[in-house]
Amino acid sequence: MNSKSAPLLGTLCNALIAFICSAGIRCAPADDQLPRPDTPFTGTIAPSVDNSVPRWSAPVTAPQGAPNILIVLLDDVGFAAPELFGGAIRTPVLEKLATEGLRYNNFHVVGVCSSTRAALLAGRNHHRVGYGTTENNNGYPGYSTIWPKDAASIAEVLRQNGYSTAAFGKWHNTPVWEISPVGPFDRWPTGLGFEYFYGILRAQDSQWEPDLYLNTTPAEAPRNSTGYHFTSDIANRAIGWLHTHESLAPDRPYFLYVATAGTHAPHHVPRSYIDRYRDKFNQGWDRLRSETFARQKTLGFIPENTTSTPRPSKVPAWTSLSDGQRKLAARQMETFAGFLEHTDHEVGRVIEAVRNGPGAANTIIFYIAGDNGAPIGAADGSENLTVPRTLDERLRHLDALGGPAVDNDYAGGWGWATNSPFQGGKIKASHFGGTRNALVISWPKRITAKGQLRQQFTHVTDIMPTILEITGIQAPSSLNGVPQKSLDGVSLAYTFDSPGAEARHAVQYFEAFGSRAIYKDGWTACASHSPPWEGNYSSDYTRDRWELYNVAQDFSQAHDLADKHPGKLAALQAVFEREAWRNNVFPLGGAFLPSGADAPRPSLTAERQHFVFYPDSPRLPLTAVPVLARSHRITVHLDAPVGSQGVLVAQGSRVTGFVLYVSQGRLIYDNNFSGNRHDVITSSELLPGGKAEVAYEFKETKRSTSSGVISVHGIGRLYINRRLVGEGQISHVRDFGAETWRYFGAFGVGRSHISAVSDAEAASTVFTGKIEKVLVDLQPVAIPPRISKAD
Incomplete structure (x- = not known):
């Protein structure tokens, strides 16, 4: 804009404002014309015209006379x-x-x-x-x-x-x-x-x-x-x-x-x-x-x-x-x-x-x-x-x-x-x-x-x-x-x-773990199938023998009529097939089929190798913590004045589990195998007073399976400030992840929950020092080589 056009533009703006005001169009006042915030209102407020009245939504009630x-x-x-x-x-x-x-x-x-x-x-x-x-x-x-x-x-x-x-x-x-x-x-x-x-x-x-x-x-x-x-x-x-x-x-x-x-x-x-x-x-x-x-x-x-x-x-x-x-x-x-x-x-x-x-x-x-x-x-x-x-x-x-x-x-x-x-x-x-x-x-x-x-x-x-x-x-x-x-x-x-x-x-079908049956109008056809834990499991369901019972006359299914009425059996098998498709029963024996690499089971811990836990966490169920039936390392950062004692980390219960704790100044690890065997490692040195880093490391050496339950065996080692202070054989570390439903207890930092893994008094005591955090690594971190006590 040059100097010659400025007066013309001003004239046009003034004319436009005058036109708007003459047409009755309200214009916003300039800032210097606005009333002060504390100026009293001098007009009147019109009464409400929407006829509103207070009301509540009717509560949901059960049908009259509902039991x-x-x-x-x-x-x-x-x-x-x-x-x-x-x-x-x-x-x-x-x-x-x-x-x-x-x-x-x-x-x-x-x-x-x-x-x-x-x-x-x-x-x-x-x-x-x-x-x-x-x-x-x-x-x-x-x-x-x-x-x-x-x-x-x-x-x-x-x-x-x-x-x-x-x-x-x-x-x-x-x-x-x-x-x-x-x-x-x-x-x-x-x-x-x-x-x-x-x-x-x-x-x-x-x-x-x-x-x-x-x-x-x-x-x-x-x-x-x-x-x-x-x-x-x-x-x-x-x-x-x-x-x-x-x-x-x-x-x-x-x-x-x-x-x-x-x-x-x-x-x-x-x-x-x-x-x-x-x-x-x-x-x-x-x-x-x-x-x-x-x-x-x-x-x-x-x-x-x-x-x-x-x-x-x-x-x-x-x-x-x-x-x-x-x-x-x-x-x-x-x-x-x-x-x-x-x-x-x-x-x-x-x-x-x-x-x-x-x-x-x-x-x-x-x-x-x-x-x-x-x-x-x-x-x-x-x-x-x-x-x-x-x-x-x-x-x-x-x-x-x-x-x-x-x-x-x-x-x-x-x-x-x-x-x-x-x-x-x-x-x-x-x-x-x-x-x-x-x-x-x-x-x-x-x-x-x-x-x-x-x-x-x-x-x-x-x-x-x-x-x-x-x-x-x-x-x-x-x-x-x-x-x-x-x-x-x-x-x-x-x-x-x-x-x-x-x-x-x-009509009613039945199926659990591969065993199956169909009921229709007083007759049943059924085929038993052994689950894996019985030792003679087969994934071939075509070899299962079907039986036939007239349960309207044979209350206990004592008299198999499959050979006498093959047509009836075939008809009922067809009904089972229809009901199985309708009810998502297939793939038959689905309970035994793994999720597979393309559909891994959801998990809070899968694919993770590093975990951090804090003492202010609530009681954690075994389903929410890492499975330690493999080589792993537990590191605890703590501040333990002389005389501190109690639980650092505990998992499981009096029936099965482990606990890492401090008693009389020594670091102790106790692996409880089903309440009957305790593998205990005690540090050869006392904890120094004040801040320290203590750790337990487990190195897997072999695995065994009994009745479908996995146990892991290996060597356990204790460290204080990265110095090796204890070592021992650990047998039967339970795979809590394989059958979590079977095991009692929970995971806790700074205390045992529900029941103590060990009978030792300090193994059931809340830690009297201060725990900053607990690290769990499923792949052992690099640590110094074994140091002899003389060093």
Whole structure:
């Protein structure tokens, strides 16, 4: 712009401003014309003209008259274990409930723990919700253990329809890699419809020292003068939740899910309950089975024409055992029996609170006596995992059974006896011994028939449709913006008043770990398959022999008709194939197939070799920390004034694990192999006062496998400020990552969690110095060569 054009531009701007103002267009005043911020407003404010009034959104309420719901699910209980069903174990709570309602003797589950739980809560077949397996998960749709969003749980449906929801006990439906303080949490109980959760997340745990969670946060077990037990604890918590609910929302119906860890191994129970069965099983499993079978007929719980199936070859005859073997086995069964009665007692306390609360008569209770049949495991049972011990050693520790120091299970013969009259057991989905459990339903307001038997073919997927029908809630076609899969179950409500009604659940497939079966209109076709841990595993499923049973006439599957009716067998095999494709069962045996390099299993630790942990971390589950069954190095940066002692790093529990700690100024490493062997290395030098770097290094030399469990052997070395101060042989470092579900305990920095790995006092003491951080390297870092003490 030149000097001649400036006046012309100014004239044009003034003319434009004048035009805008004359046209009534408001113009922003110049800055020097704006009122000061503290100048009072001199105009008027027009009243509101939108006619707004205060209001609240109507709360979601359940349908009028909707009942309270309690589901009780026991764990690993044989069809005929309780006295009510012909067994020798007292379950007075279950029996009393049956006199008030109905017993079902043709009720089926999946045959393995978490799969049954998923089918129960989802109302869909277990492969359709990713639970064709438990911890043997992989990327196949039926075996991922990733609960899909299009299969909402009954808890979520009820919650969104005005119910309060809570779960207590054993969950076992969260992918193992998601069990950590960083989640994700959408497949924890509180992410699947339960507003409150208290219990354990894994397949099994110590009943005395469990790895507890409250909602999504690690919780400490309450300790008191009368002792602690997990089943008692969850009963107390459930009762407290019921009381709180009664105080604050007595008119709102609730859904309460109590899934005990009883009677899954370990069989942990107060001694007083074991003593109730002292010498009650000296007759052995052969006679127990025959006595139970006779009682089942006398009680009318099984048809009069039922044939008992023979003892499997893997179970030895009782008469073939030595006196010592019989003594050990009898005590194992006494412990299990006490555990079952104790579990029933604690469940009874919850039921009593329900019956004393609001809407007691309008509360329906489903008491499911087992999520699968009894396991037929090791012929001589077990105490601590796979530790080989002589019979004399085991007999010397007989009184330890049921206590916190052992991970005890009974001999397989007792599982066979309590599955009477069926063949097969837990894991074997091919036969009713693994998939048939007893059910009791009580609903005082609605079920008028008392103490009656129902014999229709029913399945665990029927529970959700039953609840929806009796509450008047429709199965949602879409939930949380996700279209929902159809339900697979059929409501049981038709059986409440009609003992002779024709069964409505006409077709049902079964599959677990390769064993499979199909039920259709009173017939079953089945094929057993041995899992890898039985030693004769084959991936060739075409060689499995199919059997055929007319279960409408042959209650126990005792008479194989495959050779007589090949056409019927072929027709049922075709039905199985159709159902298997529809339900994501293929690839058959998917539980044994690795995820592969193209689809590695999700993990917080895979592909990582370096880890950093801090003393302010919460208790970490074994699923969230690196697997140390390989060469590794643990380095601790600390400030330890003279006299400091306590735990630096601990992993596991009193049953299995390791601890690095300081005692009387010395650095000590203790590797605990299943509670029976401790490899201990102690530093030859004292820690200097003040800041220091201490380390433990493990160099792997060989590996061994026993019963599918990997142990690593090698040399352990201790260092203080990079100076070698201790060395020793370490045998049997457990591969926690291979079967995390089997091991108790947790990982902690500066303290032991849940229980101490070592009996030494300092190994259970919180470190009295200061830990800056702990480094874990799975590939040994460069360190100085070995330095002799003389140097």
